Amino acid sequence: MKKFIMKKKKILIVLMLALLLASGCSTNDTKNNINKLEAENRLLQEKIKNLEKELNSYKKESKEKITIYYIKSTQNDFVLIPEVITIEPEPNMLKAALEKLIQDKRNPFPKDTRVIDVTVKDFIAYPNFSREITKLSVGSRGEELAVASIANTLIKFPGVEKVQILVEGQTVETLAGHVDTSKPLGRNETLISIE
Missing domain, CATH: 1.20.5 (Single alpha-helices involved in coiled-coils or other helix-helix interfaces)
Structure with a gap:
């Protein structure tokens, strides 16, 4: 054991x-x-x-280079001046371009104007703005320049030949009572001045 x-x-x-x-x-x-x-x-x-x-x-x-058109006062008149700016790439570059355009203090757009969206169909861009854009406080020349700055900015993008401005998703007759915006707009070369 x-x-x-x-x-x-x-x-x-x-x-x-x-x-x-x-x-x-x-x-x-x-x-x-x-x-x-x-x-x-x-x-x-x-x-x-x-x-x-x-x-x-x-x-x-x-970064992407885009051209926006801002309004400038000259000795005799008001004109559109193209300016190339650089921005971060965005999913909707057309919308980004318009946002830069309406934020630019040289343009007459009301401060609280928003770009809701921008779509393109059949070579026509449809920028859709908030209702505040209709509060433009300008005369006929100012409205003509404001509308042309939108159209010319968007038409610089490939695939855009005309621009139909929308407000809250609807076409409008005019933004400030002087320029017909009920139909698609083309590029307006006559208002552009190269400095």
């Missing part, structure tokens, strides 16, 4: 030593795995930083 107990003790001691060794190896393996994962994480973080820099560089390079 003593032999049996001694044998069990020896087996128990061997098992305990084996467990201690196994757990020690396991700890080393775990530490090695953690170190490897941390190194991989640092590499991935560095790659992410490089990709972000590359993306920002691409965004800077991918």
Whole structure:
């Protein structure tokens, strides 16, 4: 019986030593795995930083140049002046161009005017403005220039030959009582002055 107990003790001691060794190896393996994962994480973080820099560089390079027409007073008259500006690419570049146009303080559009949308069908652009655009406070020449600035800006885009101005989704007879906007408008070259 003593032999049996001694044998069990020896087996128990061997098992305990084996467990201690196994757990020690396991700890080393775990530490090695953690170190490897941390190194991989640092590499991935560095790659992410490089990709972000590359993306920002691409965004800077991918800016779009567009031409808007603003109204300028000369000694004798008011004229349209084309100006090339650079903007971020947008899903609807025509809308973005008109937003820049109506925000330009040189143009007479009411401050709260919004561009709801711009669509193109059969070579006709349909800029859809908020109702505030009808609050234009200008005479006949001012309205003619404002309407031409919209048409000329949009007709500079490929695939646009005419422009039908909409207000809240509807055609309107006029914006300020002087210029017929009920039909599609073409480009008006006579109002443009190149400085």
